[in-house]
Amino acid sequence: MNITRKTFLRGLTTATLAAGLMMTTSAMAQAKEMRIAVVVKALGIGFFDAVDKGAEKAASELGDVKIIYTGPTNTTAEGQIQVINSLIAQHVDAIAISANDQDALVPVLKKAMKRGITVISFDSGVAKAGREMQLDDSSTPLIGKTLIKMAADNMPDGGEVAVLSASATATNQNAWIDAMKIAMKADYPKIKLVSVVYGDDLSDKSYRQAQGLIKKYPDLKTIIAPSTVAISAASQAVEDAKMTGKINVTGLGLPSQMAAHVKTGASKSFALWNPIDLGYAATMVAYNLAAKKAKAAPGAKIGMGKMGDTTLNKDNVGVMGKPFVFDASNVDKYAKMF
Ligand code: RAM
Secondary structure (H helix, E strand, O other): OOHHHHHHHHHHHHEEEHHHHHHHHHHHHHHOOEEEEEEOOOOOOOHHHHHHHHHHHHHHOOOEEEEEEEEOOOOOOOHHHHHHHHHHHHOOEEEOOOOOOOOHHHHHHHHHHOOOOOOEEEEOOHHHOOOEEEEEEHHHHHHHHHHOOOOOOOOOOOOEEEEEEEEOOOHHHHHHHHHHHHHHHHOOOOOEEEEEEOOOOOHHHHHHHHHHHHHOOOEEEEEEEOOOOHHHHHHHHHHHHOOOOOOOEEEEEOOHHHHHHHHHHHOOEEEEEEEHHHHHHHHHHHHHHHHOOOOOOOOEEEEEEOOOEEOOOOOOOEEEEOOOOOOOOOOOHHHOOO
């Protein structure tokens, strides 16, 4: 082989290799973008808008992730099933869902997992068979204790409390209410729970339910609303009924929606974890599982990006963070964030 032919061949090989490399790189770039669907209880809930902010933050940190933020118009399992079926048809890589019903979603999520889609639940969990893992906002017993303590702190002589929740099938609210009842029984014998009603995370329905409680229980001292939608609707109802100072509203709320109600005195204090962090952590967890960088199993540590790891319990449930308590001293500061 003479020099010219050798050089020609070498040149050809380099060119072919380079072309091949270019193709692989662009194919990889296309294949690499991971689509993570964040399915919320319903669209239009401020809490989940903050979750979406956090999900986008995680996606831009990861660089190769696209967030599909979606959910039904009402907090129903039927609505979420429709949304999930359409995500399966789109072949998304992962679904992170806050469930309206822990059991009703299992068949459709099993179908998603069979098609190779990574499924996690966060905030409001799905039963074990329908997801790889659940990311709790915070420890359930701690949320239960925090809810009843905030009520008790403003009713030293005890008395009647009522709960205004989200939907009757919401996994998270039901777990918190149960945890609250346990804490009440153990530590607050003078507090009596007279009613639990549901506003379905709809402002107008929650407002009407709060009005109903105010009318039906003239001795009511506190409304505990473990839903961001219900707590602000209940505060508004208390203000409109001129019951501020007589009925205290507490529960889980967004500082941005509650600051005004703390100022009127309708709510002395309320709690929440950081919902932006929750969206960020749920996205990181979904990414790590879908990219096979982690596997959900009891005892496994799953990365939540800059927030560290969450360790899964025997039911593959991990915890994201801690609840903060907000009152007149700090609500304005946090209202600027979420
Ligand atoms: C509502 C939703 C959500 C819950 C918060 C506290 O926004 O029901 O699931 O975590 O309240």
